[in-house]
Amino acid sequence: MALSLKLEITLEKLFIEANYGSKHSYAEFLKIFSNYLKKSLKNKIFNESEQEDVIQEILISVHKARHTYDGNRPLKPWLISIISFRVNDYLRKFYKDNRYHTFPIDENFDIEEENDVTETSIxxxxxxxxxxxxxxxxxxxxxxxxxxxxxxxxxxxxxxxxxxxxxxxxxxxxxxxxxxxxx
The missing domain is CATH 1.10.10.10 (Winged helix-like DNA-binding domain superfamily/Winged helix DNA-binding domain)
Known part of the structure; x- marks a missing residue:
């Protein structure tokens, strides 16, 4: 889900104010950004608790890196890169953890010879x-x-x-x- 122009401008304004010390602006930024993340990640991460974990990781990363943001540049690419890194970290871990899961096959499972997948009609x-x-x-x-x-x-x-x-x-x-x- 892309950031709308209105949302992008609002987030940028709040984030810049927060970097100048406004706690209210920072709290509002986190609230709006969290809602955006929930909507954005629901189609990428289906497990709600894992989705919340990724959102928290993103928010922590934004908080830790907020001193690196240059107010003369747009906020959107900076945020999108953090989101991308955290989501990719999650997906890497998810697929690594699930790589070795096996599914039991019934002992009576039999492959019929006439349905050989290597056989072609040509x-x-x-x-x-x-x-x-x-x-x-x-x-x-x-x-x-x-x-x-x-x-x-x-x-x-x-x-x-x-x-x-x-x-x-x-x-x-x-x-x-x-x-x-x-x-």
């Missing part, structure tokens, strides 16, 4: 024979782009064609392959 021989029927230019371009994983720019430099020519030729080759493989 054999590689069909694809290779369809590619062999393309003209030489199309074959070269597809070979460089997909087997050698070269970009359009690299292929155009290698073969001496324009980038748009490479794109058009590749597109036409795909179209031909789709038609031949569908049959």
């Amino acid at each position: 054999a590689s021989e069909d694809i290779n024979s369809a590619i062999a029927k393309l003209n030489e230019k199309q074959q070269k371009i597809l070979n460089l782009m997909y087997y050698k994983e070269m970009s359009v720019r690299q292929v155009s430099a290698e073969l001496g064609f324009s980038e748009s020519d490479v794109k058009v030729t590749a597109h036409r080759a795909y179209k031909i392959l789709r038609e031949k493989i569908k049959r």
Whole structure:
């Protein structure tokens, strides 16, 4: 959730006043900023208690770093970077902690052979024979782009064609392959 212009101006005004010693402005800043964080983080962190923990971490970081804020610069990027660092810290910890969780599989679980996920409806021989029927230019371009994983720019430099020519030729080759493989 982005900071609205009105909210950004209000927060900046309160934060600058707080840095000049206004406790009331600082309390108001924390209240408004906390509400913004709650709305902003509800779609990123679903557990409410963890959400509150992250909000507290953000507020503590803002408090500890408030002396580094330059009042001549906008507040929004400064706040967004703190929010981003704290949320990323949380997510890093969350995924690290949950990486080794396993899910029990029923002992009677059986994979049916007919549903083999490695099986395809199109054999590689069909694809290779369809590619062999393309003209030489199309074959070269597809070979460089997909087997050698070269970009359009690299292929155009290698073969001496324009980038748009490479794109058009590749597109036409795909179209031909789709038609031949569908049959």
